[in-house]
Amino acid sequence: MSLIAFSGACEAGLLFALVALGVYLSFRVLDFPDLTVDGSFPLGAAVAASAIMAGIPPIVATLLGFAAGAVAGFVTAFLSVRLKIMNLLAGILTMVALFSINLRIMGKPNISLYGTDTIFSWIGTIAALGVWGNTILLLCIVVAAKSLVDWFLATHMGLALRATGANPKMAEAQAVDNGRMVMLGMALANGLVGLAGALYAESQGVADVSMGIGTIVTGLAAVIIGETIVGTGSVARATLGCILGALIYRLVIALALDGGVIGIQAQDLNLVTALVVAVAVMISKTRMKKLPTIRRTRLSEPSKAEGAAS
Amino acid sequence: MRRRTALFHALALSALLMPLPTATAFAADKTVALTYIVEHPAIDAARKGIVDALADAGFVDGKTITLDVASAQGSMPTQTQIAKTFAGKSPDLIVAISTPSAQACQAAAKGAIPIVFSAVTDPVAAKLVKSFTQPDGTLTGTSDRQPLNLTFELIHKLTPTATKVGVLYNAGEANSVAQVADMKAAAAKFGISIVEATAAQSAAVPDAARSLVGKADVILLPTDSTVVSAVESVVKVGVDAKIPVYASDTNSVERGAMAALGFNYYKLGRLTGEIAAKVLNGAKPADIPVGTLDSEDLYLNLVSAKKMGVTLSEATTQSAAKVIAQ
Numbered sequence: 001m002s003l004i005a006f007s008g009a010c011e012a013g014l015l016f017a018l019v020a021l022g023v024y025l026s027f028r029v030l031d032f033p034d035l036t037v038d039g040s041f042p043l044g045a046a047v048a049a050s051a052i053m054a055g056i057p058p059i060v061a062t063l064l065g066f067a068a069g070a071v072a073g074f075v076t077a078f079l080s081v082r083l084k085i086m087n088l089l090a091g092i093l094t095m096v097a098l099f100s101i102n103l104r105i106m107g108k109p110n111i112s113l114y115g116t117d118t119i120f121s122w123i124g125t126i127a128a129l130g131v132w133g134n135t136i137l138l139l140c141i142v143v144a145a146k147s148l149v150d151w152f153l154a155t156h157m158g159l160a161l162r163a164t165g166a167n168p169k170m171a172e173a174q175a176v177d178n179g180r181m182v183m184l185g186m187a188l189a190n191g192l193v194g195l196a197g198a199l200y201a202e203s204q205g206v207a208d209v210s211m212g213i214g215t216i217v218t219g220l221a222a223v224i225i226g227e228t229i230v231g232t233g234s235v236a237r238a239t240l241g242c243i244l245g246a247l248i249y250r251l252v253i254a255l256a257l258d259g260g261v262i263g264i265q266a267q268d269l270n271l272v273t274a275l276v277v278a279v280a281v282m283i284s285k286t287r288m289k290k291l292p293t294i295r296r297t298r299l300s301e302p303s304k305a306e307g308a309a310s
Numbered sequence: 311m312r313r314r315t316a317l318f319h320a321l322a323l324s325a326l327l328m329p330l331p332t333a334t335a336f337a338a339d340k341t342v343a344l345t346y347i348v349e350h351p352a353i354d355a356a357r358k359g360i361v362d363a364l365a366d367a368g369f370v371d372g373k374t375i376t377l378d379v380a381s382a383q384g385s386m387p388t389q390t391q392i393a394k395t396f397a398g399k400s401p402d403l404i405v406a407i408s409t410p411s412a413q414a415c416q417a418a419a420k421g422a423i424p425i426v427f428s429a430v431t432d433p434v435a436a437k438l439v440k441s442f443t444q445p446d447g448t449l450t451g452t453s454d455r456q457p458l459n460l461t462f463e464l465i466h467k468l469t470p471t472a473t474k475v476g477v478l479y480n481a482g483e484a485n486s487v488a489q490v491a492d493m494k495a496a497a498a499k500f501g502i503s504i505v506e507a508t509a510a511q512s513a514a515v516p517d518a519a520r521s522l523v524g525k526a527d528v529i530l531l532p533t534d535s536t537v538v539s540a541v542e543s544v545v546k547v548g549v550d551a552k553i554p555v556y557a558s559d560t561n562s563v564e565r566g567a568m569a570a571l572g573f574n575y576y577k578l579g580r581l582t583g584e585i586a587a588k589v590l591n592g593a594k595p596a597d598i599p600v601g602t603l604d605s606e607d608l609y610l611n612l613v614s615a616k617k618m619g620v621t622l623s624e625a626t627t628q629s630a631a632k633v634i635a636q
Contacts (some may be wrong), residue, residue, distance in 0.1 A: 008394025008418070012387055099510055103481055110484035112413055112437035204390045205417040208410050209482045211386035218387070253388065257380060257395045269383050 007131045009254035013247035014138040015200050016218050020226065020242035021149055022192035023219035026073075028238065029153070030165040030185045032080075035091035035216055039098030040072040040190040042212035044197025046102040049111040049207035058119040062198045069194015070187040072098060077186035081179040095212075102209050109209040111201075118202035134203045141199065145192060146239045152188075153235045161185050193219075221277045222246035228284040245280075252276050340369070340590055341376040343396040345415065346407035348384040350535050351561055352454075352575040353407050356428050359579020360405060360586065367587035375590075386410060393418035403589055405582070406451075409436050409484050416449060424595050427451030428582035429575065431485035433600055442600045450595040452582045453602050454533060454573060456489070456558060458496035460606055461530070461571050466500050468569060469528050469554055469620060474505050476526025476553075478518055478544060480536035481508040489532040489558075515540035519547040530556045533573055541565050545614065552619040563609035564634060568618050571606040572631070578603055607631035 019037065026034035044065035051061035072094055079090035103109060123129070123137045152158045163171035164181040171178055193215070201207040225248050226241025256272040344360070346353050357379075361371060371377040378401065382389035393414040396404055404425045406412040412427035413436060419425060428451055430436060439445035442453070465472060477493060479486040494504050505526045509518040515537055522529055529548060531537050537544070538559060545566035548555035557563060560572030581601045589595055608630040615622050627633055 002395070002398025004398030004418070005391075005395040006398070008391055008398070011394075012391055016387070099482065108435075108484065108487055109482045110409060110413075110436065112435075114413070114416060114437040200387070204414065206410065206413045208386055208484075210410075214385050214387075250391065254391055254395065257388075257392055269381070269388065 004131055005254050005258065006251075007135050009250045010135045010247060011138060011203060012253075013250035014135065014142050014243070015196050015203070016222055016250060017142045017243040017246040018145055018192050018196035018199070019215060019219040020222035020246045021145055021239060022189040022196070023216070024223050024238060024242050025149070025185055025189035025192070027220065027223065028165075028232075029162055030182060030189075032077075032087050032165075032182065032186065033091070034073075034076065034186065034189065035088065036072055036076040036094045036098075036186075036190055037193045037215045037219060038212045039095035039102070040069040040193045040212075041197040041200070041215040042102050042207070042209060043072055043098050043105075044069045044194030044199075045201035045207040045211060046105045046111075046197075046209070047194070048198030049113055049201045050105050050107075052113060052116055052118065052202070053111060058117060058122060058202065062119055062195065062202065065198025065201075066191045066195040069197065070191035072194065073186035073188070073190025074183055076190070077183040081182050098212075099209065106207065106209065111207045112205065113201060113207070114205045116205075118205075119199075120203050138199065138203070141195075142243060145195070146243060149188075149192075149239055150236045157184075217273075217277075218246070218249065221249050221273070221280070224277060224284065225249055225280040228280045249273075249276065339374055340403070341378065341399070341401040342369070342403045342405060342586070342590070343378045343380075343399065343401040344405040344407070345380045345382065345389070345392050345396065345411050347382050347386075347389055347411045348408075348535075349381060351538070352533060352535065352559060353429065355561075355575035356407050356579035356582065359576040359581075360407075360428060360583040361579075363580040363583025364587055364590075367584065367590075369587060369590060382411065386414075389414045390418065397423065403586060405586055407582075412436065412438050412449070412451070419448070421448050423448070424589050425449045425451075426582060426586045426589055426595070428579060429454045429485075431455050432488040435488065436484070439600055442602075444596075445598065445600060446596050448595050450585060450589075450598040450600055452578050452585065453600050454485070454575070454578055455492065455602055456533075456571075456573055457604065457606065458489075458492050459499070461493075461556070461558070462496050462500045462502060464569065464571055464608070465502070465528060465530070465556060468622065468626065472527035472554075473502055474526045475502050476505045476507060476522035476529045477532065478507045478509065478515070478522065478529060478537050479532050479534040480510060482510060483534055483536065486532050486534040486537075489534075493530070493532070509536060509540075512536055512540040516543040516547065519544045523547065523551045523553065526553065528554045528556060531558060531562065531567065533558045538562055541567060549614070549617040554618045554620050555614070560607060560609040560632070563611045563614075563632075566611060566614050568611055568614045568620060570609045572609050574603065574607060610634065 026032045047068040048061045048065040051064050076090045076094040079085045080087045120134050124133050160176040161181045164178045168178050222245035226245030230237050230241040232238050369375045380392045397418040404415050406415045407428045409430050415425050433439045438449050497504050507518040507521050509515045541562045555567045557567035557570040563570045609632045610630045611634040
């Protein structure tokens with residue numbers, strides 16, 4: 001694998017690490033299977049790209065991408081919590097609606113940011129980092145996001161949020177407003193996904209309305225691969241797993257793309273990615289059986305939350 | 311302990327796989343990397359045309375050039391990774407079919423590798439080139455922008471009473487949006503108005519086609535991959551409601567559309583291949599204008615014409631490049 005392909009895989013891996021952190025929050029912490037991400041990822045890209053084209057500074061545009069994603073997550077949670085629409089369907093509804101909304105925001109299906117100032121061109125003017133420039137900036141953003149998620153989930157409110165996902169009845173008994181927690185958590189989760197979309201558009205120089213296809217698959221794959229490798233002992237571990245999982249997932253794809261290695265051809269790519277996830281799940285299942293301690297630590301988490309919430 | 315072992319295995323595996331070089335069975339003069347967003351009849355035809363034209367110009371895959379082909383299978387993140395992989399291998403030329411593929415390669419190559427694109431409807435709006443005549447960079451290629459005046463002339467000739475043309479497309483495809491804008495401009499010259507219907511995915515095409523019944527005198531399909539992939543369902547509506555269906559690609563006529571001034575993607579691919587050969591021979595992309603096809607083949611489907619209530623004259627049938635009679 002060439003250096004550029006390797007750095008490109010790291011770049012994509014770090015972008016999807018943000019998606020994985022979001023999916024971890026919704027899927028694992030809140031136990032909410034969230035399909036909104038296939039729409040909130042291009043939403044973040046659409047908002048950031050349109051904002052940059054309108055002359056808004058790239059940093060502000062990126063934050064707008066986060067905010068837009070958060071609104072999308074809030075809408076899904078609102079549909080589910082207040083309007084009592086099944087969570088899976090609520091996510092699908094938001095995702096479908098976002099396709100039209102993204103088209104409206106961009107005004108056309110494809111915005112090229114080529115040659116336009118982005119936060120990545122800005123870092124390029126500060127330090128000459130060559131092919132690693134984007135990767136280093138993304139690494140800083142991802143580490144910051146991971147630290148913020150770790151910190152937030154350890155706060156009083158974060159513990160209440162985890163309690164809602166782990167045991168809603170117990171949480172309610174501890175005076176936690178489950179509905180409010182779901183809305184907050186989903187907003188945060190999709191905010192991270194929107195941020196990933198915004199950064200994707202800026203680093204790759206293009207926002208396309210169809211770029212969200214398969215985001216949820218990549219995010220879930222990253223979370224599952226991460227769990228297999230570093231386990232789920234603590235929040236900090238799980239979020240580290242999200243980052244490593246996303247990196248490994250994109251590296252495997254880069255290997256598959258390198259072609260010729262074990263007779264893999266371009267058209268086998270989707271099969272390869274499915275196999276990677278299947279193998280990761282398989283390994284994690286056998287490990288769960290052999291190592292019941294991991295299970296126990298996971299189950300003990302709500303009791304910590306209980307202590308803090310009371 | 312067990313956890314450490316798993317981590318170790320994962321690391322050992324990746325360490326084993328990473329240094330494996332790409333197998334090259336022969337010493338070729340030049341390498342050409344080719345990528346496209348998704349498998350699709352028009353893209354496949356263009357790809358075949360490119361490979362054939364390159365071979366005719368002396369660049370034969372496996373003999374005089376190494377051709378490295380990668381499909382993104384419909385995923386933009388994968389497309390950008392393919393572009394990075396290509397940039398890392400630094401081939402002599404990158405060929406990219408479709409707008410998003412060309413944009414991804416443009417971003418990854420950073421001006422260091424010449425890129426020839428194909429089937430990009432509006433390369434100026436996509437910021438691939440400065441203008442059609444003077445690309446002014448490291449990119450050039452071909453556009454599938456069609457001479458739409460000819461299409462509306464044909465509609466006017468075969469179905470003279472038609473004043474409202476229904477256009478069915480996916481609003482999420484940049485190429486289609488550009489085509490529909492061009493159609494509106496061309497239609498105005500013939501006193502024809504455009505009625506739009508959109509379908510975001512193949513499964514939504516039948517409903518969108520039905521929505522045009524009563525609103526449009528004829529249906530015209532752009533070269534839109536979503537709609538073309540479900541052209542049979544539009545034909546069914548055309549037959550049921552006696553609305554003639556025109557297409558913009560010849561393949562759709564073989565699948566039941568009444569007529570098309572065929573945009574021949576194989577020919578476009580050949581033109582792309584010729585441009586690619588020029589670049590491989592040392593020409594600068596900046597100096598090569600973006601190529602377009604100036605002739606179009608008339609394809610007619612007499613079976614569909616009859617079912618859609620259109621009588622075609624002998625002269626018209628004889629002027630066609632291909633007639634499907636059964």
